[in-house]
Amino acid sequence: MSVDVVGTAVGTAFGELFSLVKEVVRTVVVFRDELVKIASTLDSIVPIMEDINELNKRLDRKDLGQIQALINDGTDLVRKCSKIKAFNWYKRYTHSKKLTEFDAKLAREFQLSVPLMGVRNTVEILGEVMELREEFREYRSSQANDGALQSGLGASGNLVVPEAPDFIIGSELEASLRKIKGQLLEEGVSVIVVTAPGGCGKTTLLAKLCHDMDIKGKFNNNIMFIRVSKKLNLTDIVQKMIQHKNFRVPTIETEDLAVHYLQQLLEKIGQNPVLLVLDDVWTESKSFLDKFVFKKIKDYKIVVTSRYEFPDVSFVHHLNPLNNGEALELFRRSVTVDNRSMVVPDDDLVEQVVNRCKGLPLALTVVAKSLQGKDRSFWETKLLDWSEGRSLLRSDTDILDCLRKSLDDLDGDSSIKERFMDLSSFPEDRKIPATALIDMWVELYKLDFNGIRAVSDLHKLVYRNLADLVITRRDLSDDEDRSYSSHYVMQHDLLRDLAIMDCKQGEVEKRKRLFLDLTGNNFPDWWSEQKQPTLGARLVSISTDGTFSTPWPNLQLPEAEALVLNFETNSQTKTYALPEFIEKADKLKALIVTNYSFFLAELHNFHVIGSNLRRMRLERVTVPLLSMGKLRLHNLQKISFFMCDIGRASTSNDAKISDAMPNLVELDIDYCNDLVTLPDGICEIKPLRKLSITNCHNFSELPEQIGQSAALEVVRLNSCTDLSLLPDSIGTLQKLISLIISDCLNLSALPHQIGQLVNLKRINMKGCLRLSELPRSIVKLRNLRKVVCDKEKEVLWGPLKSSLNALNIIVSEEEEANLDWLRD
Incomplete structure (x- = not known):
């Protein structure tokens, strides 16, 4: 991404620092690790700087004072470091520390002083521009409603590179790393296919490669790791890519339009090298792969992992299984416990087991764990079981056969x-x-x-x-x-x-689990028949794609205790109706409904949910919390909303949520950006013990009636950036044990009544950057055992250790200060 923020004093200074760091990283070896971290932080800040530039134009302001001074100091520091010789050990040591401190301070300063975005679009102005908050509140709400604010960490999945193991075993893997790395570091456009059977470590190899310092140095934040799988959705993938790069996400109705937006995105970010990893591409998706190739982009690499070959691709790399020695090494590592050597049968028996796995890392690790700690007779029995099956692992079916036999007895x-x-x-x-x-x-x-x-x-x-x-x-x-x-x-x-x-x-009627993956309205024969079988499954999972349309056929689920509904909607409807057959599932206790589309879906048919339900989790749906007051969920103990739109007003005047859920024990609300405050009726639910409202950037206040929730033991409010105060009534929560207010950046004070929380044991206030003093009543918290805070807030708590003898102050590590959470 380019640094297009010139035209303001802070923009010019930032651009100069950005360019200087990039140049020094390429030319100076001495401080490369520290400078790469700073470069990564600066890359994260670029979208925010663009927003600052736009806001400064509107406000006719020239700089941002303290931020500009910090950037200028950083520029001077980097220039000094570029002149330090490798043999000057003293200056290398002192300036390395200064660079690390500058990186942490830069991240902290941007958390505090710039317009914050819940995925770069939820704007909050702190400090001198607080008076503009109302002007931007409407803007934030409109952005939140289009789905662009939703986190990539949930159902939709983000495109960051997965974690890689600290080590890999095998000369084949190491050679593959070097070979593919060389291709990626060359200039130009190329498509690379890494092919091997399932379980050979293709994804692990690519994850390790993407974490390589040279690869990260070249591609920076332009590495996108996309899990494709068999059931792909091009429009959904393109929307995730746009979101990942922090641009406003459009509604995309056709694949042709998706290709158009994809090309626009790549051209926009393609001024710098781009690396796209498409993981687990099936042979049926060859035409899908072609849509990602744009030869006009200067330095654009695509790496594909697949169980299949693509013969017309210029560079195909075959990843081979481990050789016998490498397989033995991986197996022995996997069969040990906590890096302690274990007594295992003789080498001959070990080799027989390893030979069964044919050098496949997945089979080796799973089989090793299944044999861990077992005596010789158990190992011999397993070998006999395997000998009754296939002798070689030549296909996915053979691998499954090997794995199945290793899972027959899991420690009894x-x-x-x-x-x-x-x-x-x-x-x-x-x-x-x-x-x-x-x-x-x-x-x-x-x-x-x-x-x-x-x-x-x-x-x-x-x-x-x-x-x-x-x-x-x-x-x-x-x-x-x-x-x-x-x-x-x-x-x-x-x-x-x-x-x-x-x-x-076995017969479908007798299965303990029923898993249905539907394409369109293609139901199994047994389901589409007029006479419906009565099913005995206790766990039922039904997945539908964007071409599915209601009404649902009837389904008899008298024994179902858990129902998982996974669905996608198309860009036109964006609605989903709960199946009518839920109404007759009298034993249903857990309901999990997840929308895997990019945008939120409006959820209907709530009336079918029975009163026996005890737990419900809703993800990426629109369902006004107040409208749920019309339901009768008398046994519901826990309800969770993740990335939902729940803040709309109810159309019913007499529906009380406390009547609908009188026995609710836990309420979890996460990434619900339209939530501003809780309905008062929540506070009337007497059994409520845990209240968790997290990452809700528009949430501004707890109701004063919160003091009525006398059973509350945990109140969790982390990353609610608009929250400025806690109500005084919180002091009446005599059973409260844990208070989490971490990353509530705008929280400026704790209530004076906090000293009345006689059973409070834990407070987490990490990232409460505006909280500068503690109320006097804090000394009354005799049961307080742990406080988590930033380094600069330790001074507030230190003097209290003499009166609060059991208090343990845990200082949040400096390196944890970063901007990653803003991407959610």
């Missing part, structure tokens, strides 16, 4: 296999919210309300390489308060295929 704990099978309720190549799994498992398996056992089961799957855990944003309070809102699960395609194959065994 059938629950692990059950959880593994449940993951396939969600679409391929999507991040599965851990909170959705927790809700499902708590009800299906009658676990504890907070999901502690469910999280333990999830970690068992991750430990066995049966799933990957992705944490998008670390928060010190997540584990303590059982939030897990930033935890996502991903599963390898082959493992998902394995679970689905097992779930489809």
Whole structure:
């Protein structure tokens, strides 16, 4: 992205610093690591600087004072560093620290002093321009409604490069890295296809490559990692790419229009090198690949991973399995626990097992975990089982056969296999919210309300390489308060295929799980018949694409306890109706509804939800919170809204949400940008113990009636950037244990009544940059055990340690100060 912010003093200074850092990174080796970090921070700031430039033009202002001074200081510092010789160890040490400090200060300053955007469009003016907030509030709301503000971390998935392992095993992989890297560092346009069977490590290889310093140095923030999979949607992918680059997202109705917008985007950002990774492209998608090729763009690279070959592509790289020695090394690493050597059977038995896996990393790691800690007889039994099947792994089917036999006995704990099978309720190549799994498992398996056992089961799957855990944003309070809102699960395609194959065994009426993936209105034969079978499935998952249209056929689900609805809408309708057959599912306890389209969808047919429902999670839908007062969800204990539009006024004058959900224990609202305040009726729900409102950038106040919620134990308000005050009535929450207000950038004071929170144990106020003093009553918090804050706020709490003896002050690390969360 170009630095097109000249014309203002701060814009000119920023452009000069930006260009200087880029030049010094290329020519000076001494401070390269520090300068690459600064360059990355500056890249993140470019869109904000463009907004500053536009706002300055409107306001007829020339600079931004403190920001401009900081940029000037940074320019001087980088110039000095460029002249320091490699052998001057003292100056190298001192100036390395100065560069690191400047990078952290730059990020912090932009968090505090510039117009903040909830994905660069939610504008908030802090400090001297506070009086303009009302002028921009309408602008923010209009931007929020078009869906462009929605986070890329949820259902839609963002396009950042996945994490890569610290090490890779195999000369083949290392040689592949060098070969493909060389192609990418050359100038010009090229398409590279990396092909291999499933489970060979194609995605891992590309993730490792994209994290390479030379590749990042060349492509900077123009690396986009797109998971394509079999069920692709070109318009959705193009919209995500536009969002990823922080531009306003248009409505795209046809593939031809999507190609037009894609070309516009690439031409706009293609002034700098662009790297596009298309992961898991199927052979049916060859025409789809052609739509991404634009030869006019100067230095534009496309890397494709696929199980199939594309013979007309100029550069095809075949990724081979590991050789025998490398396979043994990976297997031995995987069969150990916490890097401690374990007693394993003799080398001959190990080699027999490794030979069964034919050098495929996925098979090696999964099989190793299944044998971990087992005695020799168990290993021998497994080899006998495998010998009854195929002798070679030549196809995906053979790999699945090998994996299936390794999963037959998971430490004698059938629950692990059950959880593994449940993951396939969600679409391929999507991040599965851990909170959705927790809700499902708590009800299906009658676990504890907070999901502690469910999280333990999830970690068992991750430990066995049966799933990957992705944490998008670390928060010190997540584990303590059982939030897990930033935890996502991903599963390898082959493992998902394995679970689905097992779930489809036997007659449909007797299956424990029913997974339906519908294209258009093509229903299975048994469903389209006039006489509907009565199904015994306890878990039901139905996925529909944008061509599906209602009405739904009838479905008999008398035993269903969890229902997962995954859907996409087309650009014309943007609506979705809950199936009428839900009304007769009397045992339904958990309902998870996820819209995988780019824009929000209006949700209808809420009346079909029965009163036995205990947990409901809604994602990327429009459903006014107040309108839910007309429902009768008398057993509902937890409801979650993620990236929803819930703030519209109710059309009913007498519907009270406290009457609809009288037993609600937990309310989670995340990334709901239209929410300004809570309905008063929420505060009348007596059992409510946990209230979580996070990343809602227009949320400006808790109602004064919050003091009526006497059962509240956790109040979580992090990243609510418009929140300026907490109501005085919060002091009446005698059971409150945890208060999280991290990254509430505009919060300027804590209520004087906070000292009345006699049971408060934890406060997280990291990132509360405008909060400059504490009320005197804070000394009354005798049970306060932990405070998380920034370095500069430590001085506020330090003097209290003498009176609050158990207080532990945890200072947030400087390197955590960054702008990444603004992209949500």
